[in-house]
Amino acid sequence: MFLRKNNEDIIAGLDIGTSKICAVVAEKRDNGEVKIIGAGVKPSHGIRKGVVVNVESTIESIIDAVNDAEKMSKTDINSVYITITGSHIKSSGAKGSIIISNKDNIINDDDIRSVIDKACNISLPDDMEVIHSLPQEYVVDGQDGIKNPKGMIGTQLDVDVHLISGSVASERNIIKTVTSSGFDVEGVVVQSLASSIAVLKQEERDSGVLLIDIGGGTTDFIVFVDGLVRHSEVFAVGGDHITNDISIGLKVSIPIAEKIKKKYGCSLTSMVGRDEEFFIEGALSTDKIRIPRMKLAEIMQMRIEEIISIIAKHVDSYESLLSAGIVLTGGCCNIPGFEQLVKAKMDIPVRIGKPLDICGQVEVLDAPEFAASIGLVKFGLLYGGEGSYYAFSPKSIFKKFSLYFGSIFRKKG
Ligand SMILES: Nc1ncnc2c1ncn2[C@@H]1O[C@H](COP(=O)(O)OP(=O)(O)OP(=O)(O)O)[C@@H](O)[C@H]1O
Ligand SMILES: [Mg+2]
Incomplete structure (x- = not known):
């Protein structure tokens, strides 16, 4: 039991x-920086x-x-x-249109919500629901290219929205698992x-950038062009899969x-000398099995190239x-x-993402696998909260984010 509770x-x-599974606790500093005050990481089974x-x-x-993160931050997390x-996560474009009916025809927050709602009410299959609705541009009485229509005068408001949706069952399962854990x-x-959100600079999102997060079970990517999300999959x-290939190729168990x-x-394979080798223990502890490192590199390179080619195929139209x-x-x-292999295969500059604009207990999370955890707390502190989300999906019993001020990267005041 700690004195501090988590709050806005x-x-x-x-x-x-x-x-x-990684839990992170963070607080917002007066200067707007995000300070990491606790973290806990456990293997996921x-x-x-x-x-x-x-x-x-x-x-x-x-x-x-979460217990570890609570202890480190001396905060009760509720x-x-x-x-x-x-792979159930999908992205698609949608359009919404409304007539502005308030008396002075000045577009307000309610109108913006309502036009995004319209765009979200597209016919997704019954087993899918919207997770994010990210406005691309607004059109007021035929004038396009508007990033934020709030305060403009008009009679008709249209919006182009990028929707990221997911399977209802998968989403509810994960939420139920978290609520059953007590949070x-x-x-x-x-x-x-x-x-x-953790690793990209605004200039990169504006110039056009592809972020790829390659974890244990999934490869997630997202494309930004002109500061906006254009594709995610x-x-x-x-x-x-790499581990699996090694297990089959070298005839060893998955943990080994x-x-x-x-x-x-x-x-x-070019990083390995022909005569490099390593030894692993055989079934009898006295056995030592010799494995050429080249064989391991061949197995890994083949699978990594396959993962890269899947992504390349899907982002082909954004390449330029x-x-x-x-x-x-x-x-x-x-x-x-x-990094070198991705660069060689995709033929564009590649860097490994490092979390930006954070301070505090960052050394615990100083590795590329913690980008999503850090991005989550940055999202909550900087872009979440009153005024930048609302529960827009009537069938949803959970809060969803729809950031309707032109850019999801508008910071909370
Ligand atoms: N030093 C390393 N060398 C090789 N592979 C590594 C290394 N460190 C981590 N990995 C691999 O990265 C993967 C785990 O990455 P990460 O922690 O990002 O996954 P995750 O977020 O738990 O999974 P996902 O996002 O796919 O659901 C594992 O396959 C692990 O073997
Ligand atoms: Mg991950």
């Missing part, structure tokens, strides 16, 4: 990944390819991770922002969007393959718009040579 200025994020497959063991990891991922859900944020491939990957693995190149997050970026 102290919030908690819970990144529920396939490999790890109940998530597969980003979705809950074992509620009980996920609850256990959530409680353990509610959290959570990430969502999985209210403040908001749900798609993993790639959370990671982008999730594939159910990640580091676990995972250890080998982290200790001896790399992304490029990505002046700021590619930013990588997620645990797989730790594999030596990963």
Whole structure:
């Protein structure tokens, strides 16, 4: 029991990944900076390819991770922002249109909400619902290219919205798992969007950038052009597939393959000498099995190239718009040579994403796999709260984010 409780200025994020569950507590400083005051990381055993497959063991990891974060921050956590991922996440464009009927025809917040609602009421399949609705541009009486129509005079308001939606069942399962762990859900944020908030600079979003988060069970990507989200998608491939390939290729168990990957693995065969080798223990502890490092590199390079080619195929039409190149997050970026291989395959500048504008206990989270957790708390502190979200989906019993002031990156006052 701690004296401090989380509130609007102290919030908690819970990144529920396939490999790890990470809880982060952060507070907003007077100068607007986000200060990390606590974190807890536990291995995740109940998530597969980003979705809950074992509620009980996920609850256990959530409680353990949050307990550690509570102790470190000396804060009682009662509610959290959570990430969502999985191949059920889809993105699409939608349009909304309303007639402005108030007496002076000045467009207000209610009109903006209402036109976004209209765009959201597109016919998604029954098993899908909107997670984020991100306005691209508004049109007032035929005049297009408007980022924020608030205060303008007009009779008709149209909007182009980018919708990120997900499976109702997967979303409810993850929310139910968190509430069953004893925490209210403040908001749900798609993993790639959370990671982008942690590591991308505004100039990069304006110039055009592709963020790729390659974790244990999923590869999530998001494309920004002219400061706005243009595409986002999730594939159910990640580091676990590399481990699996190693397990099959080297005839070792999954836990040993995972250890080998982290200790001896790399992304490029060109990084390995022909005579490099390592030894692993055989079934009898006296046995030592010799493995050429080149064989490991071949297995890993093949799978990493496949993951990159899947992404390349899907972002093909944006290639000429990505002046700021590619930013990588997620645990797989730790594999030596990963950045170089992505650069060679995609032929554009690539960097590994580092969280920006945060202070405090950052060394605990100083690795690319923590981008989503940090982005979550930044989202909650800087862009969440009254005035920049509302529960727009009537069938949803949970808060959803719809950031309707032209850009999701408008900061809370
Ligand atoms: N040093 C390393 N070398 C090789 N692989 C690594 C290294 N560090 C982490 N990984 C891999 O990164 C993956 C975990 O990444 P991350 O923590 O981002 O996943 P996650 O967020 O739990 O999962 P997801 O987002 O896919 O649901 C694992 O496959 C792990 O083996
Ligand atoms: Mg992740």
